Amino acid sequence: MTFTQMLEKIRYEGAYPTRERAEAVVRAVLTGLGRQLTGDERVELASCLPVEAARMFASQIPDPDPLTGWGFVKDLATRAGGTPATARWDTGSVLKVVAQLVGDDLVDRILAQLPSGYALLFGRIELTRAA
Numbered sequence: 765m766t767f768t769q770m771l772e773k774i775r776y777e778g779a780y781p782t783r784e785r786a787e788a789v790v791r792a793v794l795t796g797l798g799r800q801l802t803g804d805e806r807v808e809l810a811s812c813l814p815v816e817a818a819r820m821f822a823s824q825i826p827d828p829d830p831l832t833g834w835g836f837v838k839d840l841a842t843r844a845g846g847t848p849a850t851a852r853w854d855t856g857s858v859l860k861v862v863a864q865l866v867g868d869d870l871v872d873r874i875l876a877q878l879p880s881g882y883a884l885l886f887g888r889i890e891l892t893r894a895a
Contacts, residue, residue, distance in 0.1 A: 765865060767814035778857030791820050793858035796840050798824030800831060805874045812866040833881020852885075860887040 765773075775786035794813075798821040801809065806826070810818040831839055841851035863871045863886045875883055883890035 767816040770814050774857055774861050789854045790858055792840060792844050793855050794820040795824050799827050802826045805877055808870055830879055832879045833885055855885050859885045863887055
């Protein structure tokens, strides 16, 4: 998939009015994710993305203490100057397409590495064990 095709898919999935708006959302979400993910999963994810998207993602230095899924959404809302609801929509719109690009195996490994709360952002349910 090319970057343009990725943007158009995200534009459609997220109901964004322009490709420019979709690109701004992709940039915000992928740079945010780039601050959360480390190791082999980071490298593999970058290699699966179109070059332009991979650069956005890989340009960030990972935080040693990744945010929870909700923390990620709140951080994105603060950085973008939006609401948590809008940031949640944006994140889901982008990460759903990213999940389709990279496949279930890599998404499983990414989710295993990140704190709780990211499964829903990737369009999955998150099951937890009873205490």
